[in-house]
Amino acid sequence: MGSVNNASLCVGKTPWWKEAVFYQVYPASFKDSNNDGWGDIPGLIAKIDYLHDLGVDCVWLSPMFESPQKDMGYDISDYQAVYSRYGTLSDVDNLIAACHVRGMKLILDLVVNHTSDQHPWFQESRSSKTNPKRDWYMWKPARYDANGNRIPPTNWRSYFAGPTWTWDELTQEYYLHLYDNSQPDLNWENEECRKAIYNEAMRFWLDRGVDGFRIDTVNKYSKRTDFPDAPVTMPGETDQPAAEMWCNGPRIHEFIREMNEQVLAPYNAVSVGELSNTPLPSQVLPYVSAAAKELDMVFEFSTIRLGTGGPFHGKYLYREFPLSELKAYVATWQQWLEGTDGWHTVFCENHDNGRAVSRFGDDSTVESWEASAKTIALWQATLTGTIFLYQGQEIGMVNMPKEWRIEQEYKDVESLNFYREAKAFGDAERIRKTEEGLRILARDHSRIPMQWDASPNAGFTSAGVTPWMRVHDGFKDLNVEKQEGDDESILGFYKKILKLRKEYSGLFVHGAFRPSLQEDETLFVYVKDDQGSEESGVQADKRRKALVVMNFSGQPAILREHNLNVAATLGCKQGEERLLVTTLKKKDTPRMEAGVLEPWESRMYLNF
Template identity: 85%
Template sequence: MGSVNDTSLCVGKTPWWKEAVFYQVYPASFKDTNNDGWGDIPGLIAKIDYLHDLGVDCVWLSPMFESPQKDMGYDISDYQAVFSRYGTLSDVDYLISACHTRGMKLILDLVVNHTSDQHPWFQESRSSKTNPKRDWYMWKPARYDANGNRMPPTNWRSYFAGPTWTWDEHTQEYYLHLYDTSQPDLNWENPECRKAIYDEAMRFWLDRGVDGFRIDTVNKYSKRVDFPDAPVTMPGETDQPAPEMWCNGPRIHEFIREMNEQVLAPYNAVSVGELSNTPLPEQVLPYVSAAAKELDMVFEFSTIRLGTGGPFHGKYLYREFPLSELKQYVATWQQWLEGTDGWHTVFCENHDNGRAVSRFGDDSTAEAWEASAKTIALWQATLTGTIFLYQGQEIGMVNMPKDWPIEAEYKDVESLNFYKEAKASGDVERIRKTEEGLRILARDHSRIPMQWDASPNSGFTKEYSGLFVHGAFRPVLQEDETLFVYVKDDQGFEEGDVQAEKRRKALVVMNFSGKPANLQEHNLDVAATPGCKHGEERLLVTTLRKKDMSSMEAGTLRPWESRVYLSF
C-alpha cells in the first residue's frame, strides 16, 4: 500500500507529519477524572478540545498498557490490555474516534526492546530451558572467576545502575536487561519473537485505528551476540558502560526495515524512533532516509542531554554549559539534512528530562520565568523540523521546588537508583553533586501533575510553515554567549514547493540572558515597532506583552526578550 515517508497521505508533496504539531501526553499525570491520584484516558478525552484548540495535530500517548508500573508503564505485561487505573480498551477506542472526528491523529508508545518480567512470554521463557519461548529472551550461563565465584556473562552496566544481567535461580542462568531487573530484553534475533511483536504489539492497535507509533529505544534491538566484555572506562567499578554492544548493532537496520515493510508501510503508519547514543549525523541519516524505508523521524538527544554527565555512571552530575555550546548543537542538527532525503524533529522536553525553562531558561523569578519561557517557545517554533511538545510545556511548567526532599518526593526508578548508588559510595561530594543534578535533570520533574489553571496560549500559524518548518537554518553570532541568532530561509530544503516571488527570510533574535542586550553592538540593525518596515524587514512577533510593546527599543532586547523579523 504505502511506504515510510509515504506520499499518499500528503498535502501536495509534503507528508502530513512534517508540518504537524505532536503533543505528548504522560497519562499518569495529565488529567485525573475519578480522584484516585492517577491521570486516566477519560481525562485525556475530556481535554481533547483543549488540545485541538491549541493547534495539536497528533497526540502521542505514553504507555497506558497493562503493567506492574516498576518503570511507569515502560514495563509492559500485556500489549493488548489497558492498565486499569488508566481505563479500558473501550476508552482507547473512544479516544481514537475523538481524535479522528476533530481531524487529529493518535500515536502510541511502542515498547518492544523489553517487556515486564510479568509478561506471559517471559513467564514461559523462564519456566524451563526447553520451553519454546526460551529463546525469545536473552539467556546466558554464568562465568566463574579463579576462586569459583559466580559472575555475570559480561561486565555491562545497565542504564538504571548495576549490571545488565540478573541470575534466575530456577533455570540457573542469567537474563539480559538493559534497564531495570524487571525489564528483560526481548531477543530480536528470533524470527518468531519478531512476528509476535508485529502481531500483538503493533497490528492489534493499528487495526483499532491508531495512526502510528513513537518507538521506544529503537536502535537497541540488535545486540552483539558474541557478548564480549566492555573496555574498562570506569576504573574500580565492576560494571562498565557498554552502549557499543547494543546501540546501532549489526542487524539493526535489517530489523527496522522488516518492521516497516511488514507493518508500518502497509498501514501508512507514522513512525518516530527514540535514537540514543547516536551523536553523529552520518549515523542518524540511515534511519530516516526516505530511500532507506525505515523510519519517518527520530529523536536525537545531543541538545536535550546538555548538562548531564552522560547516560551511565555520572548522569546526574550536572555540569554548566555556555550558550555557544547549545547553539553549536542546534546548528549541527538543523543543518545536517540539507541535500538529503531525511527529516528531523524539534523538541526540548519529554518524559525523561527536567523542564526546559528550569534548564535552558530562568525560573528564579516570575518575570524571568515568563520571559524565558516565551523565548524558549519562540526558539522551538522557528526551528526546521516537526515540532513535538510535552504536556505542560505550553504553559511553561518548571521543575519541582528545590527544597523537596529526594527520598520522599522523587519516585522514578532511575533517579532513586542513581541516588542510592551515590549514597552507597560514601563520597560526600558525589552525594551532594548527585542531589544537585537530580534537582535539575531528574525524570521526576516532567512527571508531576499537569497544571490545569493555565492561561490561554497562542503560537505561530500554518501560514509560515514553509519558512519555519522547512526553511534552511543559518546561524549568526555563534560564539556570543548572550544572543542566540539565526536566519531561516525558505530557499532551503524543498525549493520546488516555494515560488520564487514568495520566498522569504526570517531573522530570529533571542536574548538568552537575564541582562539587556544591545543589538547594534553586533551590527544587528532591525526594526522595533510591530507592523513597521525597515528596509524590507518587519517585526513578525515578539515575546513582550502587548502593554510593553509601545516602549520597545530598536537596538536593545530586554532580559530574555526575543523577536522574529520577516523580510521579503
C-alpha cells in the same frame, strides 16, 4: 547545498506528519477523571478540545498498557490490555474516535526492546531451558573468576545502575536487561519473537485505528551476540558503560526495515524512533532516509542531554554549559539534512528530562520565567522539522521545588537508583552533586500532575484525593485556567506561534537554517530561508527570510554591540524589515527600542 524541503522527494503532497504539531501526554499525570489519584484516558478525552484549541494535530500517548509499573508503564506485561487505572480498551477506542472526529491523530508508545518480567512470554521463557519461548529473551550461563566466584556473562552496566544481567535461580542462568532487572530484553534474533511483536504489539492497535507509534529505544534491538566485555573506561567500577554493544547493532537496520515492510508501511503508520547514543548525523541518516524505508523521523538527544554527565555513571552530576554549546548542537541538527531525503524532529521536553524553562531558561523570578518560556516557544516553533510538545510545556511548567526531599517526593526508578548508588559510594561530595543534578535533570520533574487551575490538587484530581505524585507548590499561580483567557500569557503565545509556524511552514517547518553569532554567549540568532519557494519558481533574491533574535540572558542586549544589523542580515534595505513577533507584552512595547532586547526578550523579523 540543496533544499531542506524534502516534499519533492515524496510521492504526492507533503506527508501530514511533517507539518503537524505533536503533543505528548503522560497519562498518569494529565487528568484524573475518577478521583483515584491517577490520570486516565477518560480524563484525556475530557481535555481533548483543549489540545485541539492549542493547535495540536497528533496526540502521543505514553504507555497505558497493563504493567506492574516498576518503570511507569515501560515494563509491559500485556500489550493488548490497558492498565486498569488508565481505563479500558473501550476508552482507547473512544479516544481514537475523539481525536479523529476533530481531524487529529493518535500514536501510542511501542515498547518492544523489553517486556516486564511479569509478561507471559517471559514467564514461559524462564520456566525451563527447553521451553519454546526460552530463546525469546537473552539467556547466558555464568562465568567464574579466578577464585571460583560466579560473575555475570559480561561487565556491561545498565542504564538504571548496576549490571545488565540478573541471575535466575530456577534455570541457573543470567538474563539480559539494559534497564531495570524487571525489564528483560527481548531477543530480536528470534524470528518467531519478532512476528509476535508485530502481531500483538502493533497490528492489534493499528487495526483499532491508531495512526502510528513513537518507538521506544528503537536502535537497541540488535546486540553484539558474541557478548564481549566492554573496555574499562571507569576504573574501580565493576560494571562498565557498553552502549556500543547494543546501540546500532549489526542487524538493526535489517530489523527496522522488516518492521516497516511488514507493519508500518501497509498501514501507512507514522513512526518516530527514540535514537539514543547516536551522536553523528552520518549514523542517524540511515534510519530516516526515505529511500531506506525504515522510520519517518527520530528523536536525537544531543541537545536535550546538555548538562548531564553522560548516560551511565555520572548522568546526574550536573555540568554548566555555555549558550554557544547549545547553539552548536542546534546548528548541527538543523543543517544535517540539507541535500538528503531524511527528516528530523524538534523538541526540548519529554517525560525523561527536567523542564525546559528550568534548564534552558530562567525560572528564578516571575518575570524571567514568563519571558524565557516565551523565548523557548519561539525557538522551538521556528526550527526545521516536526515539532513535539510535552504536556505543561505550553504553560511553562517548571521543575519540582528544590526544597522537596528526594527520598520522599521522587518516584522514578532511575532517579532513586542513581541516588542510592551515590549514597552507597559514601562520598559526601558525590552525594551532594548527585542531589544537585537530580533537582535539575531528574525525570520526576516532568511527571508531576498537570496544573489545570487553582483549585485543590490543581484541578488534576478532586480535593481530598492524594495524587500519585505531589502537585507543585506553585500551582495557584501557574495553571491553564489563569493563562487560558490571556492572549499575552505563555499559553496564548504558544497558540499564536504555532499558528504562525503553519502559516509560514515553508520558512519554519521546511526552511534552511542559517546560524549567526555562534560564539556569542548572550544572543541566539539565526535566519530561516524559505528554500521551499524553489519549487514554485520564486527567484532566490525574492524568497522570504525570517530572522530570529533571542536574548538568552537576564540582561538587556544592545544589538550593535553584538555586531547585528537586522536589515543587513535579512538582505533588505534599512526600515524594510518587518517585525512579525515579539515576546514582549503590549504594555511594554511603547518603550521597545529597535536595537535593544530586554532580558529574555526575543523577536522575529521578516524581510518583506
